[in-house]
Amino acid sequence: MWAQNLLNGLTSGWLYILVALGLTLVLSIVGIVQLAHGEVYMVGAYVVYFFCVVAGLNFFPALLISIVSVALLGVLLERFFLRPFRSDMEGAIITTLALILILQTGIITIAGPGYKDIPSPVEGVLTILGARLSWERLMTIMVGVVLVIALLLFIGKTKVGQAMVAVSEDRDAAALVGINVNKISSVAMFLGCGLAAAAGGMTGPIFNLTPFMGGFALTKGIEVIILGGLGSIPGAIIGGLILGLVEGLITPLVSIQVANIVGLVVIVLILLFRPQGLMGHE
Amino acid sequence: MTKYFGGLAAVDRLDFDVQEGELVGLIGPNGAGKTTVFNLITGFLRPTGGKIIFNEKDVTNRKPHSVAASGIVRTFQATNLFGNFTVFESIVAACYLKSTVGFWGAFLHTPGSRRDRVRIEERALDITRFVGLESMRDQRARNLAYGHKRVLGMALSLAADPQLLLLDEPLSGMNAGEVDSAIALIRRIFERGTAILLIEHNMRAAMSLCQRIVVLQMGRKISVGSPDEVRADKRVIQAYLGTGKHVA
């Protein structure tokens, strides 16, 4: 029984990690708190729904299409809606709020406000030592791990990845050494939105889709990056795992709402007393 | 006082004093910790060790606004102004400590608050004239020329009526003419009885203004004395020569 909770916790954890990584990439490289990140996640889920359920494609191609198309959408959004407000926090809040409204209402208009379901691409359970672990969740975790490893390799081993690190540490210095900050911002947005779309797409088979699922993802993403430290990728990974595991193991004992409330309180306390999170530097 | 950042001592067991009505200079090569000293004195940073005593009171761990209220006011190295206010409005705002009207008086716009306003505005006008900015009193602070912005910064600190004024490189970025009038202004402030602690890289100004000079290098006091004494001190010459500068 607890093995199942553990698995659920790990699954949520890796989904949170994907969302949080996207959010932290945009935050530290584009320089904006992308409040519409949850909506990007939601759109990612719906694109998979359309290609999978409506158009009849297989799940994995649909997921790939979603990741790429939403990533490209993100690049457009960054170019026209986010870049002008890099140093204007109030303006950035307003534009991202406008984007939330547009994306959410857009999906409601196209798909309606009700719940949607994406059938699971893998059925069945793996039985180990008496525990029944759903393949669906195991697959989600595996895809999540693969994506994160790919991201880490990209950042660590490629020139663009290194440039991203430079921009996240000091944008002006990076520009001075010849890095095209705008191009790097686009890349960061591409990756960040792609990760969010991946998370959204993989959420589909496990939970229901609604046009309002973005807010939840954003909250969790913010909780993870505050916990792990703003701008820290290892922090996002560890933070996501901690949050997911704690939720997976605690929620069955209390109710999900109480878990949410406690989560909020912990995050606020961290912001107030250890704002650099677990792994951030301040 | 001592201040450690991580493992690095930005200020290392520094010990000096400023007497009433004195004009003391604080000089040293870049990175010597001079602005850190200002931050420590005025409560923007907490010392890792040591104490700051002012008028026989321990002001060490006080918040900046509390230190200002005790009579120590600082200026900033980088331009730091109330950009949207006009020159006059900025100085009126900076007279905060001289205003006697409390919350309710201000809120209810009592006759007392109106009298206070008139009094403060007169004082602000005096200060505007004293620093030579009355011809641009209605210009927005952010639209001022750089040199005038620095002068406005000094005017704001004067508005708070300090007993000890900490000037952080007031002359930086000024052209020759502006430097001369700023030096004259500093002298006028000093002659009115305000004690001044002056950080400056402009050696000619520092030597001509200061009665006493404290020299810092890497957070430590390496020399103290009159301008002539300090100028001739081998350790000081070494400190500056080492970084390619020379003492004027």
Added chain:
Amino acid sequence: MNRKKSTRAASLGALLLVLLVLPLFVTQPYLIHILIMIGINVLLATSLRFIATSGQLSLAHAGMMSVGAYTSALLVMKGGLSVWIAMPLAGIAAMILAVLVGFPFVRLKGIYFTMVTLFLSEFIRLIAQQWKGLTGGPSGILDIPRPGAIAIPGLFNVDFASKADYYYFILILVLVCLLLLYALESSRIGMTLSSVRQSDSLAESLGMDAAGFRVLAFGIGCFFAGVSGAFYVHYLSAANPDSFGFLLSTYVLMYMVVGGMRRFSGPIIGAVILTIVPEVAGGLREYEPFVFAAILLLIIFFLRDGVVSLPERIRRAKKEAATRLESKA
């Protein structure tokens, strides 16, 4: 200068007169309801701006409304107090909460303060949803009593049976609150808040307690949010956690930014425009968020300082055009 002041006073007086006699001409309950909602939104937006004068954007207004709403409802229904006493107390309850969390919160800069106010609002909503014993849970509290009748024998008897009564109530309430907020802002307190907003380090170096003033602004702004919430539930006679969600906080922020944050009248104009627009959109209700988003983007890209800055922009554009013509001539 004096002529400008007297024309302004005259136009405000005329506006006041129009507002006072409006219910005589506008009798449809639906339209009066819109006017009442405009009143509430004006109060919300102006009080949010008061917080913003200290340099911090709050997304906690929905939560503070909620605190005011439930406090007032409970004080009346369980405590037996009159609505007239409960409402100001409800505002005070919101203010006390704001001051308590304010002290740690104002230490956070910029977007982090905004985030933490968002979390606070969400926290309040979840508590209201979960604490069935106190707040009635997700279904909330119903049958909240109307304000007690006021009667001056021979003159009038106001028993809040008709919407027009609520209209006059909110009109007077908003006028009084706006007066209070304006008095604060035009005093040395307002000047100090503005100083803190422009540079908190400079303000501190000159003796101003930046954190303290930010808490003051936050507390006062949330007081009026609480009062708005209390009025709201006595008007609708129902309180419900979902009425006070994230969307409401963002709407209030929008009223403020669209109207313009630089002037006192900005949020008022923003609230009026953005309360009326969805009603005019009428049949296109599902597209209301699109319209809002479009307005937001238009303002933020082309009229950054809000609708209220339009006259000045036009004046400046005319001046530039005139000087360009001169140099060509």
